[in-house]
Amino acid sequence: MQRYFVNKKDNNQFELSQEDTHHIKTVMRMKLEDIVEVVFNEKVYLTKIKKLQPLVVASIIEEYLAYNELGVKVTICQSLVKENKMDLILQKSVELGANSFIPLQTKNSIIKGTKGDFEKKVSRWQEIVKNASRQSKRNIVPKVFDVLSVKELGEVEYDLKILCTVNEMTRNLKNILQNNAKCDTMIIVVGPEGGFTRDEEEYLIQKGFLSTSLSKFVLRTETAALCALSMINYEYER
Numbered sequence: 739m740q741r742y743f744v745n746k747k748d749n750n751q752f753e754l755s756q757e758d759t760h761h762i763k764t765v766m767r768m769k770l771e772d773i774v775e776v777v778f779n780e781k782v783y784l785t786k787i788k789k790l791q792p793l794v795v796a797s798i799i800e801e802y803l804a805y806n807e808l809g810v811k812v813t814i815c816q817s818l819v820k821e822n823k824m825d826l827i828l829q830k831s832v833e834l835g836a837n838s839f840i841p842l843q844t845k846n847s848i849i850k851g852t853k854g855d856f857e858k859k860v861s862r863w864q865e866i867v868k869n870a871s872r873q874s875k876r877n878i879v880p881k882v883f884d885v886l887s888v889k890e891l892g893e894v895e896y897d898l899k900i901l902c903t904v905n906e907m908t909r910n911l912k913n914i915l916q917n918n919a920k921c922d923t924m925i926i927v928v929g930p931e932g933g934f935t936r937d938e939e940e941y942l943i944q945k946g947f948l949s950t951s952l953s954k955f956v957l958r959t960e961t962a963a964l965c966a967l968s969m970i971n972y973e974y975e976r
Contacts (some may be wrong), residue, residue, distance in 0.1 A: 739774065739775055740761075740766060740768075740774050740775065740859065740872070741774070741775040741776075741777060741782075741872050741875060742758045742761075742762075742775070742776050742777070742872065743776075743777045743778075743868065743871070743872065743879050744776055744777070744778050745778075746778075747778050747779075748775075748839055748888055750797055750798050751785075751788065751795055751796060751798065752776045752785065752795070752796050752798075753777065753791060753793050753794070753795050754776075754795070754796065754877060755793070756793065758794065759792075759793045759794045759952050760792075762774070762787070762790075763790060763794070763795075769787070769790075770787055770788065770789075770790060771786055771787060771788075772786070772787045772803075773785070773786055773787075773799070773954065774787065774796055775802075776796055776798075776935065777877060777878075778874075779801075780805070780807075780877045780878055781799070781801060781877070782802040782804050782874070783800070783801050783802065784798075784799045784800050784801075784802060785971070786799055787798060794961055802906060804877075805877055806846070806875050806876060806877055807835065807837075807876070807877050807878065808835040808971065808975065809974045809975065810921060810922060810923065810924060810970065810974050811837040811920075811922060811923045811924070812835065812836050812837050812839075812924055812925075812926060812967065812970055813837060813838045813839065813840060813896065813923070813924070813926070813958040814827070814831050814836045814838075814839050814840070814921075814924040814925075814926055814928070814963045815839075815840040815841075815842050815886075815891060815925055815926065815927040815928065816839065816840070816841060816842060816928050816963060817841075817842045817843075817844045817846075817847050817928060817929050817930035818841055818842065818843055818844075818847040818848070818849040818885070818930065819847075819848060819849065819930065819959055819960065820848060820849065822842075823855060823860055823959070823960045824863065824953075825866055826960055827960050827963055827964070828863055828866050828867055828870065828882075829866060829870045830964050831964065831967060832867055832870035832871055832874055832876065832880060833870060834873045834964060834967035834968060835967060835970075835971060836880055836963075836967060837878070837880055838880050838881045838882070838883065838926075839863070839867065839880060839881070839882045839883065839885070840883045840886055840891070841856065841859075841860070841863070841882070841883075841884075841895075842884040842885070842886055842887075842888065842891060842927070843885055843887050843888075844929065844930050844934060844935075844938060845887070845888075845925070845935050845938065846929070846930045846931070846933060846934070846935065847930045848930065848931065851858055853884060853885055855865055856884070856885045860884060860885070861884075862884045863882045864879075864881075867879060867880050886946050888938050888941060888942065889941070891927070891942065892941060892944075892945035893945070894925065896923045896924055896925045896944055897918070897921035897922055897923045897924060897926050897943075898914070898918050898921045898923070898924035898925075898948070898965070899924070899927075899942075899946050899947040899948060899950060899951065900914065900924060900925065900926045900927065900947065900948055900950045901927045901933065901934075901939065901942050901943065901947040901949050901950060902926065902927060902928050902929065902950055902951075902952055902962050902966065903929070903933075903939060903949050903950065903951065904933065904951070905912060905939075905949055905951070908949040908951045909948065909949070909950055909951065910950070910951055910952055911940065911950045911951065911952050911966060912969060912973070913968055914948060915970065915973040915974075916968065916973065919973070919974075924970075925934070926963060926966045926967075927942065927947065928959055928962045928963050929959065929962075929964075930959060930973050931958075933940055934963040935943030939975060952965045952966055952969075953965065955967060
């Protein structure tokens with residue numbers, strides 16, 4: 739069953755966006771009285787299509803008691819990578835329960851630019867996240883924030899701040915998660931293909947980030963976030 743997200747509820751019905759209306763009418767070829775799921779304020783409603791023009795209107799049949807979110811809010815902070823890799827990271831991270839995303843500009847990032855240069859990319863990434871949320875039956879659409887610098891990243895506040903690294907002297911993520919079972923928010927920071935510079939790592943560690951190893955193997959940047967989220971799912975959803 740198709741799922742759509744809305745920002746407004748009008749009495750006992752929802753008006754869907756122009757994009758979702760196009761998807762319902764043109765892609766899915768739905769008709770009046772067809773059933774769809776609508777998510778509003780993280781609640782899932784079973785609805786019936788009552789109007790197709792100009793925008794789809796769906797009336798509520800019942801509310802689901804379904805909440806498909808992790809017990810901890812995880813932000814993935816991903817260093818800027820090529821478009822196809824970023825798309826994969828966003829899609830699969832949504833499927834694994836990520837709550838939000840921060841693109842990160844580092845010295846070794848292949849993709850460079852000012853914040854203004856990334857406005858269209860952030861908008862596109864948000865659309866990818868929305869579609870992945872719909873497909874994976876999420877109760878929320880994770881937020882994609884504007885690109886941050888390493889210096890700006892140092893000022894963010896989370897209960898647990900994880901810096902993924904290949905440094906052999908770091909602590910294992912599994913042990914860190916087991917010792918922080920009650921944290922409500924965490925951020926996982928993944929470096930670029932060339933890794934963080936020593937200055938970047940030292941700065942973030944001084945700002946409270948825990949230098950952490952994900953595996954005895956060296957993971958590609960597009961694998962690291964997914965590995966971390968898989969471990970978080972295991973530890974927090976038992």
